[in-house]
Amino acid sequence: MSQYTTTTRSDLTEFDLPTNAYTGFDAQSMRDLIVNRLNADTTINFTDQNFEGSNVSALIDILAYTYHTLLFYLNQTSSESNFADAELYENVNRIVKLIGYKPLGAQTCILPVNASGKAALSRGYYTIPKFTFSTGGGQTFTCIQDITFEKTTTAVETVTPVGNTLMYEGTIEEYPILFPIGEKYETINLNPGNNILIDHFNIFVFVKEVNEKNKWYEWNRTPSLFLSKPNDRGFEVTYNENKKYEIKFGNNVNGKKLNLGDSIAIYYLKSSGTKGKVTKNTLNSSAVNIYNTTQYDEIFADVKDTSLSYISIEDSPNVTITNTEDSTEFGESETVTEIKQNAPRFFSSEYRLTTKADYKSFIERNYKNFIYDCTVLNNSDYTNDYLKYINDELGLTDFTSDTNALFNQYYYADSADSNNIYLSIVPKLRKEKSVVTRSNYLPPSLKEKIQLEIENYKLLNSEISFIDPVYLNVDLSVKSSGESYKVGYKDTTQLHIRRESRSLINEANLKSKVFDIISTYIKKLRLGGVINVRDLNNDIESIPGIIDFSTVRTDSDISIPGLSLCIYNPIYNGKDIKFIDSILKLKPYQILYIKNEAALKNKIKVTSVLKSKAVIEY
Numbered sequence: 001m002s003q004y005t006t007t008t009r010s011d012l013t014e015f016d017l018p019t020n021a022y023t024g025f026d027a028q029s030m031r032d033l034i035v036n037r038l039n040a041d042t043t044i045n046f047t048d049q050n051f052e053g054s055n056v057s058a059l060i061d062i063l064a065y066t067y068h069t070l071l072f073y074l075n076q077t078s079s080e081s082n083f084a085d086a087e088l089y090e091n092v093n094r095i096v097k098l099i100g101y102k103p104l105g106a107q108t109c110i111l112p113v114n115a116s117g118k119a120a121l122s123r124g125y126y127t128i129p130k131f132t133f134s135t136g137g138g139q140t141f142t143c144i145q146d147i148t149f150e151k152t153t154t155a156v157e158t159v160t161p162v163g164n165t166l167m168y169e170g171t172i173e174e175y176p177i178l179f180p181i182g183e184k185y186e187t188i189n190l191n192p193g194n195n196i197l198i199d200h201f202n203i204f205v206f207v208k209e210v211n212e213k214n215k216w217y218e219w220n221r222t223p224s225l226f227l228s229k230p231n232d233r234g235f236e237v238t239y240n241e242n243k244k245y246e247i248k249f250g251n252n253v254n255g256k257k258l259n260l261g262d263s264i265a266i267y268y269l270k271s272s273g274t275k276g277k278v279t280k281n282t283l284n285s286s287a288v289n290i291y292n293t294t295q296y297d298e299i300f301a302d303v304k305d306t307s308l309s310y311i312s313i314e315d316s317p318n319v320t321i322t323n324t325e326d327s328t329e330f331g332e333s334e335t336v337t338e339i340k341q342n343a344p345r346f347f348s349s350e351y352r353l354t355t356k357a358d359y360k361s362f363i364e365r366n367y368k369n370f371i372y373d374c375t376v377l378n379n380s381d382y383t384n385d386y387l388k389y390i391n392d393e394l395g396l397t398d399f400t401s402d403t404n405a406l407f408n409q410y411y412y413a414d415s416a417d418s419n420n421i422y423l424s425i426v427p428k429l430r431k432e433k434s435v436v437t438r439s440n441y442l443p444p445s446l447k448e449k450i451q452l453e454i455e456n457y458k459l460l461n462s463e464i465s466f467i468d469p470v471y472l473n474v475d476l477s478v479k480s481s482g483e484s485y486k487v488g489y490k491d492t493t494q495l496h497i498r499r500e501s502r503s504l505i506n507e508a509n510l511k512s513k514v515f516d517i518i519s520t521y522i523k524k525l526r527l528g529g530v531i532n533v534r535d536l537n538n539d540i541e542s543i544p545g546i547i548d549f550s551t552v553r554t555d556s557d558i559s560i561p562g563l564s565l566c567i568y569n570p571i572y573n574g575k576d577i578k579f580i581d582s583i584l585k586l587k588p589y590q591i592l593y594i595k596n597e598a599a600l601k602n603k604i605k606v607t608s609v610l611k612s613k614a615v616i617e618y
Contacts, residue, residue: 503545
């Protein structure tokens with residue numbers, strides 16, 4: 001039998017801790033617990049733990065802070081490994097890679113432009129080469145693809161290019177030549193610096209192939225190498241967890257593989273970010289500049305289309321660029337919340353656009369820098385809803401009587417309308433006017449950009465066309481049950497508000513608060529939104545000091561409690577006018593705006609009344 005015995009002390013082995021105490025443990029609480037345990041043990045006579053600087057105290061500190069670090073990592077790995085719970089960008093980025101989702105980086109401002117040829121430029125076909133740039137207002141805008149046009153006269157002429165004429169804010173930067181080792185799925189990191197903004201969609205790769213007599217070839221970007229054939233010169237781009245770009249090549253099964261001895265030249269568009277947004281006429285007959293470096297001149301000689309007549313550096317002063325539209329907004333990189341919203345939608349579509357939700361998600365994700373809202377309609381929606389609106393509500397004989405419908409049908413629809421997918425898009429930069437036809441709509445060049453880029457994802461039997469959004473003006477208006485529908489009623493309609501005279505809020509502030517509620521509500525509504533006047537009434541009633549309010553006509557004795565609104569298409573003088581005092585759902589291509597905010601605010605009249613004559617003690 002051993003001379004030593006083990007004594008169990010119940011007062012030392014029982015832990016007087018709540019069940020959730022582990023959530024509150026940190027270095028200090030752990031240290032306190034160890035010290036208290038040592039002090040409570042009367043069988044030993046340890047006292048050094050109570051003195052800072054002692055050996056035992058130093059050991060306790062090491063144990064406590066080691067525990068603190070381990071607990072931190074345990075917490076991070078346990079919560080951040082789950083897609084639903086992860087909050088850190090690095091972890092969410094890694095998780096969505098498992099389903100092939102690639103988060104988006106920044107998107108630079110896009111500028112629709114017109115090109116002109118001076119008299120010195122002779123008649124004929126010309127091509128402005130890719131990477132050509134123009135400057136104005138302190139910003140540089142670059143062509144990211146060849147632009148071909150025909151000059152038909154010997155005078156100054158605004159030319160019509162073949163394809164869209166878009167320029168992207170930023171400058172083309174040349175990355176140092178890289179030399180692959182020739183492994184399968186070789187990945188290259190593009191890291192020009194921490195403070196450099198790279199446009200997500202404008203990264204270009206050229207490879208001098210040792211097996212092709214050291215000739216340069218342009219390789220094409222693909223959403224996934226698994227969609228590529230063995231000889232396709234393609235590459236994937238991934239915006240990784242460190243917010244840097246990775247460029248991945250194939251393995252001769254899914255995309256062509258790089259070989260030892262090849263040379264890789266990477267060019268990217270460096271953006272100025274939010275500073276790159278410009279207004280119309282920033283480029284006003286600005287000269288174009290042909291991009292050239294010693295390296296790129298060698299590449300261009302191998303990759304250019306020899307059937308085209310490219311503008312030379314000597315002829316470039318004879319071609320000018322003008323922008324008649326504002327540029328799009330700058331698009332920030334995807335946030336954690338956006339990735340969580342978009343990744344499941346991507347997984348369900350798997351690089352194919354089949355349902356309305358697929359199209360909407362694809363467009364809102366890839367063009368978020370210039371799209372405010374988007375709805376998708378099929379041919380049945382177009383025929384039974386949109387055409388019915390044009391014929392029945394606007395009173396037009398057919399869709400060709402509507403300028404927007406005719407314009408979109410002519411430029412984008414094919415000969416068989418039965419297979420069309422119609423996109424109704426509200427641009428992010430909204431002009432709050434609708435009296436000028438097509439003044440609030442997506443420019444044709446941006447429509448064409450969307451149409452061409454969707455080609456790779458849509459079904460074979462679907463064609464992309466457009467429905468320009470219908471902007472409906474909102475105003476105060478009321479009519480009696482026996483009156484006809486007239487726009488003119490709005491001109492004699494006011495919102496009368498009775499205010500408690502003892503209220504702390506004055507009449508001017510009250511008027512502003514009511515108008516802000518109406519204006520904010522209207523601006524938040526999107527395509528196909530629901531107008532709920534009851535919600536507006538509740539919000540206005542919640543303002544302290546209001547006794548009651550009603551919508552009244554000054555040219556008659558018509559008055560109704562609460563708000564009464566009208567909405568109508570101002571281009572057609574309100575033929576489609578509707579009066580709303582409860583709930584109305586807009587059509588999927590309709591959106592509201594306030595034509596004249598100052599006039600609407602002036603229709604709000606506030607009067608002060610004494611609600612009670614009772615004596616009040618102060």
